[in-house]
Amino acid sequence: MSQKVLLNATEVDIILNRLACQLIENHEDFTNTVLIGIQPRGIYLAERIKRLLEESYDINNVSLGHLDITFYRDDFRRTEKTLEANKTKIDFVVENKKVVFIDDVLYTGRSINAALSAIQSFGRPEEVELLCLIDRRFSRHLPIQPDYRGRQVDAINEERVLVNWAENEGKDSVYVVNK
Amino acid sequence: MSELSVNHLLGIKYITQEDIDLIFKTADHFKEVINRPIKKVPSLRDITIANLFFENSTRTKLSFELAEKRLSADVINFSAAASSVKKGETLIDTVNNILSMKVDMVVMRHPNPGAGVFLSKHIKASIINAGDGAHEHPTQALLDSYSIKERLGEVAGKNVVIVGDILHSRVALSNIYALKLQGANVKICGPKTLIPKYIESLGVEVELDLRKALEWCDVANMLRVQNERMDISYFPSTREYRQQYGVSKDLLDSLNKEIVIMHPGPINRGVEITSDVADSGQSIILDQVQNGVAVRMAVIYLLASKIK
Numbered sequence: 001m002s003q004k005v006l007l008n009a010t011e012v013d014i015i016l017n018r019l020a021c022q023l024i025e026n027h028e029d030f031t032n033t034v035l036i037g038i039q040p041r042g043i044y045l046a047e048r049i050k051r052l053l054e055e056s057y058d059i060n061n062v063s064l065g066h067l068d069i070t071f072y073r074d075d076f077r078r079t080e081k082t083l084e085a086n087k088t089k090i091d092f093v094v095e096n097k098k099v100v101f102i103d104d105v106l107y108t109g110r111s112i113n114a115a116l117s118a119i120q121s122f123g124r125p126e127e128v129e130l131l132c133l134i135d136r137r138f139s140r141h142l143p144i145q146p147d148y149r150g151r152q153v154d155a156i157n158e159e160r161v162l163v164n165w166a167e168n169e170g171k172d173s174v175y176v177v178n179k
Numbered sequence: 180m181s182e183l184s185v186n187h188l189l190g191i192k193y194i195t196q197e198d199i200d201l202i203f204k205t206a207d208h209f210k211e212v213i214n215r216p217i218k219k220v221p222s223l224r225d226i227t228i229a230n231l232f233f234e235n236s237t238r239t240k241l242s243f244e245l246a247e248k249r250l251s252a253d254v255i256n257f258s259a260a261a262s263s264v265k266k267g268e269t270l271i272d273t274v275n276n277i278l279s280m281k282v283d284m285v286v287m288r289h290p291n292p293g294a295g296v297f298l299s300k301h302i303k304a305s306i307i308n309a310g311d312g313a314h315e316h317p318t319q320a321l322l323d324s325y326s327i328k329e330r331l332g333e334v335a336g337k338n339v340v341i342v343g344d345i346l347h348s349r350v351a352l353s354n355i356y357a358l359k360l361q362g363a364n365v366k367i368c369g370p371k372t373l374i375p376k377y378i379e380s381l382g383v384e385v386e387l388d389l390r391k392a393l394e395w396c397d398v399a400n401m402l403r404v405q406n407e408r409m410d411i412s413y414f415p416s417t418r419e420y421r422q423q424y425g426v427s428k429d430l431l432d433s434l435n436k437e438i439v440i441m442h443p444g445p446i447n448r449g450v451e452i453t454s455d456v457a458d459s460g461q462s463i464i465l466d467q468v469q470n471g472v473a474v475r476m477a478v479i480y481l482l483a484s485k486i487k
Binding site for chain 1: 181182183205207208211212215216217218219220221222223225250480481483484485486487
């Protein structure tokens, strides 16, 4: 399995800071904004963004929830394996809030499509935005684009983009690997 | 392990510990779903489920129907009282007629033990047994164990006594299988006439004295006396049954610990348990009903995902 480093720890750090600043530009003190990490891999990025906002930019009480989209996916019974769910944790009101979905890699757009359906079970947000660390260009199946993007990459279908986090894999890094 | 080992849920006897773990893990997620403002997910929008009830049921039927609807499945209901069964149609014919309308899954309650197993050999659809005579009622046992786990943290190592009419009870048999599978200690308590002769071969102990049984246990699952299944008299009178095997608040308070009281319903208030026990903080009867929907959603979801 060959792999190529796309981003190292320093680059990830610079990008996270930029994304946090872009969020502040649009959402100021976050009183009417909530962050939603998309399970399973988006929650780590979401935790990081929240921590950055609080520790480096003095924004307190950023609401962060985790949204699992398993039961909303459009490939139920179309995959070999049973789709296994993860925990959803949204302990605040979504109604009339500005929601920012956070996921590590935007690929076909189907996860975000499912997340858009899923979030409606919790209320009607005022608006929904999307933040992703890696945007895999030219691979979308649906008309979905990010509002905040870390890095745009061209990866072919035979490749996978892997995002590693210090808290899980030892250090922050992004790789492109051959499947 | 992310898939059930079976294509039908015919009884706890046919599934594994891993299956139960997977069902409970999935039920946790569905429990969160049914506490949302909008309690519905679209997973099963292309699945049609037939609820075939050849025997009366209130809560099981409602619980299954709600679980199916919360998963967005299309549901058709059938009850034997208003059907061609009365005109002499056989079980296979009835079910095949329903299946020819493109039904993917069947939830069936039937008075004959083994009806689900029999049907699974003759039809293609996935089958969930919602009670077959005095044989098994697997989803009830699953929701009972799930409720114990929720209240006490785990099932393994817990002492559970099943009290009452064991002889006619499918809930008892399924519960014994489920509890033993998860490593609980199980005792059976009731009048000798209502305890099957070889019940000990299932690895359970028989205790005829209710007080001793309650002092031993962490959980008491109180079963209903199934008068409708009794062709002969198994005990002298309801009053005597109540005196010997009914649980009252006084009896509970006189124990040296606080035990959990369960009941699969419907309750005969004042017979197997008194009203103040049923409505007390020790009783998890209504939790069982709520968990029933989540557990059934999990079972349906996991079985449906195997329909290709």
